[in-house]
Amino acid sequence: MTTLTDIAREAHVSKMTVSRVINHPEQVSADVRELVEKVIDSLGYTPNRAALALTQSRHYVIQFLILEDIETVEPYYAKLLIYLAEELQRLGYSLEIGHNRQVEVNHVDGLIVVGGRQTDIPFLQTLGKPVVTYGSLGPAIPFVDVDNSLGTYMATTYLLEQGIENIYYVGVKLPEYFALARLVGYLGAINKFQTPRHVHQILNNEKQAFQLIRHLDIKPNSAFVAATDRIAMGLLNGLALNKIKVPETVSVIGFDGIFLNQITSQRLTTVQQPLKEIAQALIDSLLVQLEGQPAENRLLRPHLVFGGTTIDHQPNLVPLVET
Amino acid sequence: MTTLTDIAREAHVSKMTVSRVINHPEQVSADVRELVEKVIDSLGYTPNRAALALTQSRHYVIQFLILEDIETVEPYYAKLLIYLAEELQRLGYSLEIGHNRQVEVNHVDGLIVVGGRQTDIPFLQTLGKPVVTYGSLGPAIPFVDVDNSLGTYMATTYLLEQGIENIYYVGVKLPEYFALARLVGYLGAINKFQTPRHVHQILNNEKQAFQLIRHLDIKPNSAFVAATDRIAMGLLNGLALNKIKVPETVSVIGFDGIFLNQITSQRLTTVQQPLKEIAQALIDSLLVQLEGQPAENRLLRPHLVFGGTTIDHQPNLVPLVET
DNA sequence: TCGCATAATGGAAACGCTTACAATGGTTTC
DNA sequence: GAAACCATTGTAAGCGTTTCCATTATGCGA
Numbered sequence: 001m002t003t004l005t006d007i008a009r010e011a012h013v014s015k016m017t018v019s020r021v022i023n024h025p026e027q028v029s030a031d032v033r034e035l036v037e038k039v040i041d042s043l044g045y046t047p048n049r050a051a052l053a054l055t056q057s058r059h060y061v062i063q064f065l066i067l068e069d070i071e072t073v074e075p076y077y078a079k080l081l082i083y084l085a086e087e088l089q090r091l092g093y094s095l096e097i098g099h100n101r102q103v104e105v106n107h108v109d110g111l112i113v114v115g116g117r118q119t120d121i122p123f124l125q126t127l128g129k130p131v132v133t134y135g136s137l138g139p140a141i142p143f144v145d146v147d148n149s150l151g152t153y154m155a156t157t158y159l160l161e162q163g164i165e166n167i168y169y170v171g172v173k174l175p176e177y178f179a180l181a182r183l184v185g186y187l188g189a190i191n192k193f194q195t196p197r198h199v200h201q202i203l204n205n206e207k208q209a210f211q212l213i214r215h216l217d218i219k220p221n222s223a224f225v226a227a228t229d230r231i232a233m234g235l236l237n238g239l240a241l242n243k244i245k246v247p248e249t250v251s252v253i254g255f256d257g258i259f260l261n262q263i264t265s266q267r268l269t270t271v272q273q274p275l276k277e278i279a280q281a282l283i284d285s286l287l288v289q290l291e292g293q294p295a296e297n298r299l300l301r302p303h304l305v306f307g308g309t310t311i312d313h314q315p316n317l318v319p320l321v322e323t
Numbered sequence: 324m325t326t327l328t329d330i331a332r333e334a335h336v337s338k339m340t341v342s343r344v345i346n347h348p349e350q351v352s353a354d355v356r357e358l359v360e361k362v363i364d365s366l367g368y369t370p371n372r373a374a375l376a377l378t379q380s381r382h383y384v385i386q387f388l389i390l391e392d393i394e395t396v397e398p399y400y401a402k403l404l405i406y407l408a409e410e411l412q413r414l415g416y417s418l419e420i421g422h423n424r425q426v427e428v429n430h431v432d433g434l435i436v437v438g439g440r441q442t443d444i445p446f447l448q449t450l451g452k453p454v455v456t457y458g459s460l461g462p463a464i465p466f467v468d469v470d471n472s473l474g475t476y477m478a479t480t481y482l483l484e485q486g487i488e489n490i491y492y493v494g495v496k497l498p499e500y501f502a503l504a505r506l507v508g509y510l511g512a513i514n515k516f517q518t519p520r521h522v523h524q525i526l527n528n529e530k531q532a533f534q535l536i537r538h539l540d541i542k543p544n545s546a547f548v549a550a551t552d553r554i555a556m557g558l559l560n561g562l563a564l565n566k567i568k569v570p571e572t573v574s575v576i577g578f579d580g581i582f583l584n585q586i587t588s589q590r591l592t593t594v595q596q597p598l599k600e601i602a603q604a605l606i607d608s609l610l611v612q613l614e615g616q617p618a619e620n621r622l623l624r625p626h627l628v629f630g631g632t633t634i635d636h637q638p639n640l641v642p643l644v645e646t
Numbered sequence: 647t648c649g650c651a652t653a654a655t656g657g658a659a660a661c662g663c664t665t666a667c668a669a670t671g672g673t674t675t676c
Numbered sequence: 677g678a679a680a681c682c683a684t685t686g687t688a689a690g691c692g693t694t695t696c697c698a699t700t701a702t703g704c705g706a
Contacts, residue, residue, distance in 0.1 A: 070406070
């Protein structure tokens, strides 16, 4: 590894001058600066992170902390992680993965937390580091989230504008903000259009959604707005079992976009999370906090992506991912 | 942050003694050791990673390097990452995510590489760090992999033992080891049972598999062994379109297990990657290399997981994931 | 009783970098 | 033309830890 000292020796200057060329180039005379820069290029210098961390007590490490159980972990995190890693790399940071609450965070500058519950708030606060959550845990902790209400509002409005009268909402029975927000979006659209409301709340799994269909007396000219793609998939299975045709008889819209890059027999129409924008906003929030300023919460606009579970009177907006 | 010096001051010893209590406790007398340990506990000391890295030039960081394009990234990496993070944390290491070939690895002790091609070998070698790949790139670089041949062998044998005569193999047309190995496993079973062979090679996407079905004259009493779950899903879609019933008329077995935690209308019977064991083996390989010893390659045994695309004469071995 | 080996502890230097301050020399100011 | 200034460069110390060597104390054999 080439160090500042190596460069200094080669350029016949002190290592302070080299350091200045890197950090405060305006303080160095042009000719010396050019000389040092040439030597840096030829020797291929990269600063030693440990030494930097030691003097600046900045580690240039962000941790992505997954608080979910391994079996329930969202597969689209893989994609989010790559967006985060790319952007952080551009900024000179590296991205670290953490799981569970026993993580050691002394060497970390800030945390992006996913899968947390409201009960995790005290834990996150005691870390004493900038934290941003993906999905709100409440006002105590800065967050970035998809605009959940807008998402279900868009989905419901879309269906209503197609002339569908009965929109069933199948929500998640959890005391979390996103569950409430998604319900609110549905109710907002229903109120605006003055149509009957049908709300059902279940746990977020396909089985429960599947079983719900059995107990439902589905009226003609209907559609489902599901709070999650998992629920939507369960509904689809239930509808298939009851020989109810999708989308001819009943439309279904999900939320999240987790099955987007799969061409299953039936692609789900869904409210897609804007993962790239979310990654960017999460990073922005941490950087702002690292500057010592308060971070603003961000609600990002989701996109309605048309699959095969709605009758689309507009063109398929998103091409199939695979070629 | 409490430092060695803080502990030393509080315990009225030099910081060297404290350092020894942590690293070479046998060199410290029992009473001093106990005293220092008590102070460490009460002040809650954790060593400063940067300082450690500076003296030892060991950073206790492992990078998970994803060389795939973001759109083709495997969703099951999320699960693999968590297994890796958990185990590495136990060992005092942290796990970092890298994407693309511009990564800076000076601060990293070793790399776990996924999604690489054979053309990446020179790049990986120039890093000058211990590397292990998930999936073999050839003998030049230590690897851990599922036993691909065994997987397709198990799948094919299982179908043959059910009395199915015509087993179609739909492989991946790529010059990569895994593609060849999976084909070999199929051929091995075919040879052993002296049944007709039907090999087709396509690109690894659902569309191609879907289209393949159209051009195929499928004989009665048949089954498909697909080289990947993606191909299997495409085959299923194609079969559905042609009104061929699965599994009643034709069975299908995939490979990888990427759709395992989804209850789609039809769960795929597949050869599952043993992710937890793979994570462990990847880490073992790096640790061995960090000791300066040569790492042995590992081929791990996959599991046949029964879904709804085979007629199972044995009980469903894996329960549905969601409860 | 003395010398010596051994155990237990401490001090100093080093890892690579930055911050804070000092030194140098040229230029401005009156 | 001397004082003050500024631009440019260098020196020293310190971040938290370890390795290496020095010091002190203890116990043992002769």
